[in-house]
Amino acid sequence: MRLFVIVFLLMSLCPHAALLAADGAESPASQRSITDRSISIPEWKDWRRVFFLEDYNTRIVILGTTLLGMSAGMIGSFALLRKRALMGDALSHATLPGIALAFILATSLGMNGKTLPVLLSGAAISGLLGIASILLIRNLTRLKEDAALGIVLSVFFGAGVALLGIVQQMQTGHAAGLESFIYGKTASMVASDAWLIGSAGLTCMLISILLYKELTLLCFDEGFAHSRGFPVVLLDMILMGLVVVVTIIGLQAVGLILMISLLVIPPAAARFWTEKIFYLSLVATILGALSGMIGSAMSAIFPNLPSGAMIVLVATSMFLVSMIFGVPRGILIRKLRRYQLNRKVDRQHLLRSIYEYLEAHNMLTEKNTMEDKSVPIATLSRMRSWSPTKLHKIIQRAGQDDLIETDSGDQIRLTVPGLSEAARVVHEHRLWELYLITYADVASSKVDRDADAIEHVLEPEVISELEALLIQQASTEILPSPHTLEIKLENINSPDSHSRRPGS
Amino acid sequence: MNVLRDALSQWNWYLDGWIIVAGILCSVATALLGNFLVLRKMSMLGDAITHAILPGLAAAFFISDSRSSLPMFAGAVIAGILTALFTEWIRGFGKVDEGAAMGVVFTSLFALGLVMIVQAADHVDLDPGCVLYGAIELTPLDTVLIAGWKIPRVVAVLSIVLLINLLFVVCFLKELKLSSFDPALATTTGFNATLIHYTLMTLVAITAVASFETVGNILVVAMFVVPPAAAYMLTDRLGRMIVLSVILAIIAAITGHISAITVPHWFGYGSTSTAGMMAVTAGLLFVLAALLGPRHGILIIFIRRQFLSWKILAEDIIALMYRIEERDPDRKPDAGYLREILFSRSLPTSLTLRYLTNRGQITGTNGYYKLTETGRDQARQLVRSHRLWEHYLVEHAGMSTETIHRQAERLEHFTDRQLREKLNEDTLNTDQDPHGSPIPPEEFSD
Numbered sequence: 001m002r003l004f005v006i007v008f009l010l011m012s013l014c015p016h017a018a019l020l021a022a023d024g025a026e027s028p029a030s031q032r033s034i035t036d037r038s039i040s041i042p043e044w045k046d047w048r049r050v051f052f053l054e055d056y057n058t059r060i061v062i063l064g065t066t067l068l069g070m071s072a073g074m075i076g077s078f079a080l081l082r083k084r085a086l087m088g089d090a091l092s093h094a095t096l097p098g099i100a101l102a103f104i105l106a107t108s109l110g111m112n113g114k115t116l117p118v119l120l121s122g123a124a125i126s127g128l129l130g131i132a133s134i135l136l137i138r139n140l141t142r143l144k145e146d147a148a149l150g151i152v153l154s155v156f157f158g159a160g161v162a163l164l165g166i167v168q169q170m171q172t173g174h175a176a177g178l179e180s181f182i183y184g185k186t187a188s189m190v191a192s193d194a195w196l197i198g199s200a201g202l203t204c205m206l207i208s209i210l211l212y213k214e215l216t217l218l219c220f221d222e223g224f225a226h227s228r229g230f231p232v233v234l235l236d237m238i239l240m241g242l243v244v245v246v247t248i249i250g251l252q253a254v255g256l257i258l259m260i261s262l263l264v265i266p267p268a269a270a271r272f273w274t275e276k277i278f279y280l281s282l283v284a285t286i287l288g289a290l291s292g293m294i295g296s297a298m299s300a301i302f303p304n305l306p307s308g309a310m311i312v313l314v315a316t317s318m319f320l321v322s323m324i325f326g327v328p329r330g331i332l333i334r335k336l337r338r339y340q341l342n343r344k345v346d347r348q349h350l351l352r353s354i355y356e357y358l359e360a361h362n363m364l365t366e367k368n369t370m371e372d373k374s375v376p377i378a379t380l381s382r383m384r385s386w387s388p389t390k391l392h393k394i395i396q397r398a399g400q401d402d403l404i405e406t407d408s409g410d411q412i413r414l415t416v417p418g419l420s421e422a423a424r425v426v427h428e429h430r431l432w433e434l435y436l437i438t439y440a441d442v443a444s445s446k447v448d449r450d451a452d453a454i455e456h457v458l459e460p461e462v463i464s465e466l467e468a469l470l471i472q473q474a475s476t477e478i479l480p481s482p483h484t485l486e487i488k489l490e491n492i493n494s495p496d497s498h499s500r501r502p503g504s
Numbered sequence: 505m506n507v508l509r510d511a512l513s514q515w516n517w518y519l520d521g522w523i524i525v526a527g528i529l530c531s532v533a534t535a536l537l538g539n540f541l542v543l544r545k546m547s548m549l550g551d552a553i554t555h556a557i558l559p560g561l562a563a564a565f566f567i568s569d570s571r572s573s574l575p576m577f578a579g580a581v582i583a584g585i586l587t588a589l590f591t592e593w594i595r596g597f598g599k600v601d602e603g604a605a606m607g608v609v610f611t612s613l614f615a616l617g618l619v620m621i622v623q624a625a626d627h628v629d630l631d632p633g634c635v636l637y638g639a640i641e642l643t644p645l646d647t648v649l650i651a652g653w654k655i656p657r658v659v660a661v662l663s664i665v666l667l668i669n670l671l672f673v674v675c676f677l678k679e680l681k682l683s684s685f686d687p688a689l690a691t692t693t694g695f696n697a698t699l700i701h702y703t704l705m706t707l708v709a710i711t712a713v714a715s716f717e718t719v720g721n722i723l724v725v726a727m728f729v730v731p732p733a734a735a736y737m738l739t740d741r742l743g744r745m746i747v748l749s750v751i752l753a754i755i756a757a758i759t760g761h762i763s764a765i766t767v768p769h770w771f772g773y774g775s776t777s778t779a780g781m782m783a784v785t786a787g788l789l790f791v792l793a794a795l796l797g798p799r800h801g802i803l804i805i806f807i808r809r810q811f812l813s814w815k816i817l818a819e820d821i822i823a824l825m826y827r828i829e830e831r832d833p834d835r836k837p838d839a840g841y842l843r844e845i846l847f848s849r850s851l852p853t854s855l856t857l858r859y860l861t862n863r864g865q866i867t868g869t870n871g872y873y874k875l876t877e878t879g880r881d882q883a884r885q886l887v888r889s890h891r892l893w894e895h896y897l898v899e900h901a902g903m904s905t906e907t908i909h910r911q912a913e914r915l916e917h918f919t920d921r922q923l924r925e926k927l928n929e930d931t932l933n934t935d936q937d938p939h940g941s942p943i944p945p946e947e948f949s950d
Contacts, residue, residue, distance in 0.1 A: 085604035086548055140802045141794050143542075146603075147733045150547035151790060154726035158783020161722055165776030166768050258618075261611030268604045306622050312615035319608055323598045331597050 046301055058300045064194035065292035065311060068250050069262055071201030073288025074208055075242045076263035077270065077281040081219035082239065086146075087134070088263040090153040092247050094130025095123035096160025100167055107170060116196065120248055127244045130156050189253060197249045204242045205285075215239060216277050254308035261312040262288060269319040272326025287322075291315035345456045346394045351403065351422035352429060353383045354414055356481075359426075373419075374411040429455045430479040431466045437482055438470065444483045520761065522644040522656050527723075527757035527782055529662035530715040534727035535753035536669045537708050539746050542732040543684045548603070549588065549705075550728035552610035554712045554721035556587040558617025566620070577713060584709025587613060588702075640719045640778045658717075665714045672707055673746065676700065681742050719779050726783035727753055734786075734793035737800050752793075756786035816917050818856045819886055820846055822865055823916075825875050826883035830941075836872040884944045889919040891937035891944075892927040898938045899931060905938045921946070 079087060102122025103114070111118065130152050137148035208215060217225040218235045226232045243263065250259040270283035295311030327333050357375050358364050364373075381391045395412060398404045403418035414422055432451040436442040442450055458466075534550070541547050560583025561576055568575035587609055594605040647654045673680065683690040683697040690697040708728075715724045735748035760782030765775045795803045821842055828835055843853050857873065860866045865879030875883060893912035897903045903911070919927075924946065935943050 080601070080604055083601055083603060085601065085607050089548075089551070089607060137794070141737060142800050143733055143736065144545050146545045146547040147542050147729060147736075150551060150725065150729035151733055151787065153548075153551060154722055154729060155783050155787030155790070158722045158726055158780040158787070160780070161720075162764065162776045162780030162784060165764075165780060166771075166773045169768075169774050258611060258615055260607055261615065264604055264607035264611065268600055268608055271600065272598070304622065306618055309615035309618040309622075312611055313619065316608070316612035316615070319612075323594065323600075329599065 055300075058297075060191055060194045061189050061296050061300065061307065062293055064189050064197045065253055065296040065307070066289045067194075067198045067201045067292070068246075068253050069266070069288035069290070069292030069311070069315075070285050071204050071288075072246050072250060072259075072262035073266040073270075073284035073286070074205050074281050075239075075246050076288070077267035077277070077284040078208065078215050078219055078239055079243055079263060080267040080271070081277065081280075083145075084240075084243075085264045085268070086149055086260070087131070087240070088243055088247055089260040090134060090149040090156075091127050091130055091244060092251065092259045093153045093160075094133075094156035095127045095248060095251060096157055097163055098122035098124070098126025098129075098160075100160055100163035101126070103167055104163065104170070116193065116252070120251075123248045123251060124244060126156065127248060128241075131240050131244065193252055197253065200245055200249045204245050207238070208242060208281075211235070211238065212278075219277070254311055258308045258312050261315060262291070265312070265315040265319050266291065269315070269322040269326075272322040272329045275328065287315070287318050291318060341456065343397065346390075347398055347401075347403070348425045348456060349384055350380070350391075350394050350398055351414070351418065352425050353380050354404070354412070355419075355422040355426045357383070358414075359481075374407050374413040377410050377412060380412075425455075427479060428458060428463055430481055431463065431470060432458070433482050434470050434479065435466055448483060519644050520765070522659060523640055523778060524758055524761050526640055526656065526658050526662060526719065527761055527778065528754050529659060529666050530719050530723065531727040531731070531753035531757045531782065531786075532750050533662060533666040533669050533711050534715060534724055535731040535749045536666075536673050536746065537704065537711060538728035538732040539735070539742070539749055540680055540684050540704060541708070541728055542736060543742075547729045547733075548606055549591075550708060550712060551721075551725045552591070552606045553584040553587050553709050554716050554724050556610045556613035556617075557583050557709075557713055557716065559583055559613050559620055560586075560617075562617055562620035562623075580713040581706070581709045583613065584712055585702075585706055588705040588709070640723070658719075661714050665711055669707060669711060672703070676703075677743075680704070722783050723779040726786050727756075730783070730786040730790050731756060734790040737790075737793040737797040740799065752786070752789050756782055756789055760785040814852065814856060814859075817846070817848055817852060818860055819882075819917055820848075821853075821856060821860065822875060822879050822883040823886040823890065825866065825873065826880065826887050829875060829880075830887075836874050838871045838873070842873075881947070885921070885924070885946070886916055888944045888946065889916040889924055889927075891941060892924060892931060893919070894937045894939070895931045895934055895943070896927050908938065 076085075076088070079085060099119050099122050102118050102125075105122075106112070106115075106118045133152045133156075134145075134148045137143055137151060138145055143151075214225070214230055214235050215238075217228075217230060218232060218239065222232055225235070246263065247259050250262060254262065266287040267280065267284040269287055270280050273283050274280050291311050291314040295314040296307045298314070299305045299307035299310045322330065324331050325333075354375050355364075357379060358373055377391065377395070380386075381388055386394070395404065395406070398418070399406060402415055403421060404412050404414055406412050429451050432455050433444075433447045436447045436450055437444055538547075538550070541549055557580040560579040560581070562579075563583070564575040564579025567579075587606075590609040590613075591602070591605045594600050594608060595602050598605070600608070644656050646657045648657045648660055649655075650660060679690070679695055679700050682693070683695075683700045687697040687701075690700070712721070712724050712728075715727075731749040731752040732745065734752050735745045738748055739745050761778045763785060764778040764781035767781070768774060768776045793801070795801055798804065824842060824845060825837060828837055839850075839853055839857060842848075842857075843850060846853070857866070857868065860879070861868055861873075864876055865882060866873045867876055868874075890912045893915045894905075894908045897908040897911055898905060928946075937943055
């Protein structure tokens, strides 16, 4: 994290330093398109220019990257669920030899090698070849997916670089244009590029919406989809084809190395917000669109920030926010839930210990009033391996909820609601123990610990089901414990009284 | 060959020699570690690390305000290790699938690096293109003086890295092996699998940085994955795999450079990127290994399957002829009739019939075939296996008489005499199969 902090500090400092060097020499706003590399602090009119899309070029770029982010987010969510997140990476590298070869062929045939359709068709062909090689390696050899990706990625890219080396020697060739495929030249996007991205991206989205059910099934249960007669291989190819198309239209915009991030990051971020695939693809689409929009807008306002990289960094910050704050799968919410569960478990253990102590000393009968049912705290800390401070905290919390009352410092007793809660907890514990003994063949001496692990997360329906299963006669009584409870009050002071009960 | 000679006429032992030495050092250093990356299913980590180095370089420049090698090297290595750490964190805390976590981390770091480099671009010549392709061709130009010898700086650096990697692999081979195949067992037997893991990651980062600076990241990624993967196709033993990967890496480096000089000449161009061609030759070596590997090669497996299916077809034919003979001793089937019953295609059937005739198991007259004595013996054993299996499946596996035929059909081809004896014992020496056909004896006593 510190790296990020340093970097952002540096990033925020740099334009200022450069501004001083530039000596305030400003060019008229009308001449400043977003391809301009001069540095200045954005003024109000720059903000307005971007926000209200006054500049034609800005409009095109923002529209194009937004559409690209949308389609990549949607297609990427299926790829992510199919655990093909890095496929886009291998694929985008695999397009390079196709681009170079298409250029060489077209030029030697006397055509203009740099036209987008020529280069993109070359990219598509070698991208598909790359995917085919990945599938072949994975299915025909004993190598796994990761090795297949690594091999295809590096070998194809190596071939691409070798071919680019040749392109640079051609009299007609200026490889500079081809280089833009590697880093992306978002700012030089023209209307036809935006139209291409828009139409291809929307087509991809439309296809994935039409095949929504099939693709979902493919992602979650390939075997089931196969058995239900879905053409799994064909669907897989379609999904890969969609990834190919999205990657290729993105090459020009963000470059082949960053294209993968648009396919991976928005879906991975969306994963923290939802458990349902429909919402996942929806959120990923929105996040992708936002990163495209905000990223290219930022690069339009601050001309010194490269737009492809900015789009990725915006997506990354969204990912970080989602990872921390996402509901229901973010880190914070999971920590909170864990904390709450631990508190609940501790409280239930406390109540059960008190109850079992009372039960073992025959203090639950009618003639004992609530006042008589006090339990020494020292015994409780023996019954479970709690440290005194932890026990104290648990008791304090239970006291705040009026489940127990403290008597004279070293004795506690249950309140009336506390007693009924304790009875419920003990009942559930013993139900579960009984279930384990009856149905899971767990020895009665070991059942206590197994039940301990699961009783706290039982739903009320499960409880009633267990009751129906185990107690034939309708009974509201607390079950007797299926094993002997060892609560040795006498041995408290002896040094070797570690074992509280069997199995612990 | 003329073209080849033309190309090699420009060969300069000083320049090309050093380039090849640098290529070999780099590819061997990476391939050594790559074996463990491939075995741990972390092949993409090399790619991720080499991309993510960029912000490390830029940050080192910002902090030290110089382009000297040492801070740059340190910054890049730290960024590389951070990639592995961040990936691990996102995977662990965020519960994101490993590939996706890696994708998020390295593309973000790469983007960050690009932004930082653009910020620095006015002040410094940090060319991202150099990071990608490297400039192995420029190796001999940048030399240092070591013990009176002018040695290219790259070669000196890569030699040290190679030595470290070699020491690491040799000294910790046992630990690496165990922690690659069974991290849990490694931890229980007392050494720290996590420590080994992070040492490996650190070395991967160091190797990547040392190599990519001059040879470019494609070559690093290719050499991390491709030679070990090819070696993995050739052997089942870790020691041999490491040795083979080193040999393949050396071959790829040498042929890569030679083909970078020669191959473009065939098409009328000058030489091209050595790093790119090294990756390509490594890829070709992998294809060869994947096709021809002695046990796991695609071709070998295919041929083995073909032979098996021919063997099964041959056995099916004589077993079928035995059954026909059993029912009607005078009936002589022709190829068409056999094909019809066995659902086989015509070419394999006629080939197999010819093969059986040559082996003397059947004789054919005018297209009609008949078992010879040896053929009949063989067929009897097959039919016996089949019917014993049927009996066994009904008696002991509790299958119904309708479904046993297919199972027995499969099993009969893999049943030898010993197993037949056992089956015979288990089925209490019965002489009829569940369909009521007689089970032929192992051998006729006459």
